[in-house]
Amino acid sequence: MDDRKKRIDDLQKNNKENRVSLDTLLENFGDNLYSRTKDMSLEFEDITMYKAYLQDIAESNIAIGKIEEKNRRFQELEDAIEIKEQGEKERAREMAGIYRKLGKALLENPAYEDYTSLFKEQADSLTAKLESLETRIGELDNREGGNVFSWIGKSAQGLVLKSFLSKAQDSQEQLYHDVGERYSGRDSISKDDDVAVISEELEALRNVSRSAQDEISALKDEKRMISAGFGIDGNPQKQILAVKSHIEHVRESLRSLYKNFGAQASGIMDEEIKPERKYFIDTIVTAEDGETIGRAVRLNQTMIDNEKAIGKLKASLAIDDEKSKIEKYKKSIEEKKNRIIDLEKSIAELEEDVRDSENSIVELQKQL
Numbered sequence: 001m002d003d004r005k006k007r008i009d010d011l012q013k014n015n016k017e018n019r020v021s022l023d024t025l026l027e028n029f030g031d032n033l034y035s036r037t038k039d040m041s042l043e044f045e046d047i048t049m050y051k052a053y054l055q056d057i058a059e060s061n062i063a064i065g066k067i068e069e070k071n072r073r074f075q076e077l078e079d080a081i082e083i084k085e086q087g088e089k090e091r092a093r094e095m096a097g098i099y100r101k102l103g104k105a106l107l108e109n110p111a112y113e114d115y116t117s118l119f120k121e122q123a124d125s126l127t128a129k130l131e132s133l134e135t136r137i138g139e140l141d142n143r144e145g146g147n148v149f150s151w152i153g154k155s156a157q158g159l160v161l162k163s164f165l166s167k168a169q170d171s172q173e174q175l176y177h178d179v180g181e182r183y184s185g186r187d188s189i190s191k192d193d194d195v196a197v198i199s200e201e202l203e204a205l206r207n208v209s210r211s212a213q214d215e216i217s218a219l220k221d222e223k224r225m226i227s228a229g230f231g232i233d234g235n236p237q238k239q240i241l242a243v244k245s246h247i248e249h250v251r252e253s254l255r256s257l258y259k260n261f262g263a264q265a266s267g268i269m270d271e272e273i274k275p276e277r278k279y280f281i282d283t284i285v286t287a288e289d290g291e292t293i294g295r296a297v298r299l300n301q302t303m304i305d306n307e308k309a310i311g312k313l314k315a316s317l318a319i320d321d322e323k324s325k326i327e328k329y330k331k332s333i334e335e336k337k338n339r340i341i342d343l344e345k346s347i348a349e350l351e352e353d354v355r356d357s358e359n360s361i362v363e364l365q366k367q368l
Contacts, residue, residue, distance in 0.1 A: 008317075011306045015306045022296060030259055050257055056250050057250055060246055070229065074226045074227070081220060088212055098201055103178065115183060126172045136161055268296060
């Protein structure tokens with residue numbers, strides 16, 4: 001590889017590194033300079049934009065905080081609703097047990113026959129069926145002896161009876177539940193009997209359930225309102241990403257302002273700075289900024305020198321390339337000239353052959 005090409009690559013790499021360093025230096029310097037103008041009342045367009053960008057970022061961060069707070073509250077509501085609904089399910093199971101207790105107490109207390117008479121026949125039928133099944137199962141369990149076949153038959157019969165028993169028990173429990181649920185809310189005949197005690201227990205649980213349902217309803221209303229807001233504005237995560245993207249766009253605009261201001265204050269701007277701008281910059285630049293300005297100037301000059309060196313090297317390579325083309329063209333011209341000479345010689349020989357043939361024809365015609 002030509003040393004000049006390697007030198008160009010090295011200079012370009014060096015300039016790329018210097019550009020990053022210079023941009024970072026100018027951005028930090030410009031940021032520092034703008035921060036000195038926060039309490040100043042100035043009519044420069046870039047300073048107005050700088051303050052507007054900062055305000056935009058601050059408001060965007062507040063917006064993100066509000067979205068995150070709404071999302072956090074939404075999650076809290078979902079968790080609270082789930083916990084309370086689970087509690088309601090447990091209370092519903094507890095209440096079902098109390099209904100069964102109340103129904104059993106009602107059926108066993110003769111004082112409530114006016115109410116339970118409608119269910120008495122079904123209750124007695126189920127009680128008799130249960131007693132019969134329990135007796136038959138007991139007889140099977142107590143029966144001894146017999147061969148393996150009788151044992152297998154007894155075991156199968158026992159399973160069937162136990163299945164019937166389980167269904168009958170479920171039917172009895174359902175009957176107790178229905179009797180208790182239909183009676184609930186009525187006054188007991190006596191204030192001291194089991195029905196009164198169970199009814200008080202049931203009413204206390206109902207009060208807890210009503211309170212919990214009111215709380216669930218309020219939580220769901222709040223959740224619905226937050227969800228409706230999300231529906232209008234979009235998914236909260238997407239909202240946050242959109243705002244963060246906007247902030248990054250504004251920060252990019254700020255970085256351009258910083259870099260431009262830093263370049264102006266360092267004296268390396270290509271464009272002419274107006275006198276009033278120059279005067280303003282002189283009022284906020286301090287002696288402590290001298291080192292930063294010196295580094296910026298040196299980096300910028302190094303890049304300019306590198307670009308000039310790259311230009312010279314590229315021109316040198318281009319000249320050599322053109323010279324190489326010229327040599328190639330000259331060689332091609334020489335080759336073509338030599339071919340022309342050869343062709344002209346060949347043409348002359350052919351013309352001589354033509355004349356010889358014409359003379360031969362003349363001589364032959366004389367013999368005719």
